[in-house]
Amino acid sequence: xxxxxxxxxxxxxxxxxxxxxxxxxxxxxxxxxxxNSKDHVVSKMEIEVYEDMALRQLEAIRSEAKEKFDVHxxxxxxxxxxxxxxxxxxxxxxxxxxxxxxxxACIFVINELKKRVPIWKKEITPEGNFWVDEKNE
Amino acid sequence: MRIKIRYFGQFRDITSKHEEYITVKEGITVSEIRExxxxxxxxIAAKSEILVAVNGNFGxxxxxxxxxxxxxxxxxxxxx
Numbered sequence: 479x480x481x482x483x484x485x486x487x488x489x490x491x492x493x494x495x496x497x498x499x500x501x502x503x504x505x506x507x508x509x510x511x512x513x514n515s516k517d518h519v520v521s522k523m524e525i526e527v528y529e530d531m532a533l534r535q536l537e538a539i540r541s542e543a544k545e546k547f548d549v550h551x552x553x554x555x556x557x558x559x560x561x562x563x564x565x566x567x568x569x570x571x572x573x574x575x576x577x578x579x580x581x582x583a584c585i586f587v588i589n590e591l592k593k594r595v596p597i598w599k600k601e602i603t604p605e606g607n608f609w610v611d612e613k614n615e
Numbered sequence: 616m617r618i619k620i621r622y623f624g625q626f627r628d629i630t631s632k633h634e635e636y637i638t639v640k641e642g643i644t645v646s647e648i649r650e651x652x653x654x655x656x657x658x659i660a661a662k663s664e665i666l667v668a669v670n671g672n673f674g675x676x677x678x679x680x681x682x683x684x685x686x687x688x689x690x691x692x693x694x695x
Contacts, residue, residue, distance in 0.1 A: 509695050525694070526623060526624060526627070527694075528621070528623050528668070528671070528687060528689070530671045531668055531671035531672070531687070532694075534671050534672070556694060556695075567694075567695070568694070568695055588695055591694060591695050592692070592693075592694060592695040593692070594673070594692065595692060595694050595695075596623060596668070596687075596689060596692050596694075597692055597693070597694025597695075598623060598624035598625070598689070598690070598692060598693050598694070599693045599694065600624075609624055609625040609628075609690070609693070610693040611690070611691060611693055
């Protein structure tokens with residue numbers, strides 16, 4: 479499953495669906511909204527996505543991960559819209575026969591997602607609103 | 616020919632537009648259209664990294680743009 483959605487991620491549902499008789503383990507990554515970013519306090523976060531392209535990139539990353547690592551299934555859900563501190567942003571679940579492949583594949587997916595999936599985060603702070611990385615320029 | 620341009624992230628704030636149509640010469644490349652956009656929006660030109668996608672794929676700079684293509688401009692991604 480690859481999904482971009484505004485609503486909350488149903489983590490338990492994803493875990494139930496990804497379970498299968500072949501897999502001995504499921505590794506997950508859950509990204510959430512932090513209240514501190516560098517030197518400022520974050521009150522909210524806005525996430526923008528280029529939907530068609532993001533879905534295509536996520537499918538490509540999943541295919542690459544399945545080719546590269548011996549895993550059975552990979553599910554990726556990323557949220558967009560307005561989120562609060564502690565809200566879930568992204569959930570990745572990888573099922574495989576043994577744990578090492580699942581851990582490696584999960585790391586690969588989140589790293590590639592951060593490099594090439596067209597999604598942008600804007601932090602809403604008391605000092606103003608900043609696109610993530612904007613302050614580094 | 617008229618080309619559909621889309622802007623995302625900080626570039627949407629800079630241009631105050633989600634999308635627009637611009638008129639360009641036939642056979643224009645990704646590299647040339649990027650220069651064209653930099654001329655229209657100096658604040659985009661000032662950015663250290665400008666990413667360009669054609670029809671939702673990262674293309675090469677010498678790729679030729681067709682009239683029906685959708686060209687998107689955006690800064691480095693920050694999802695996850």
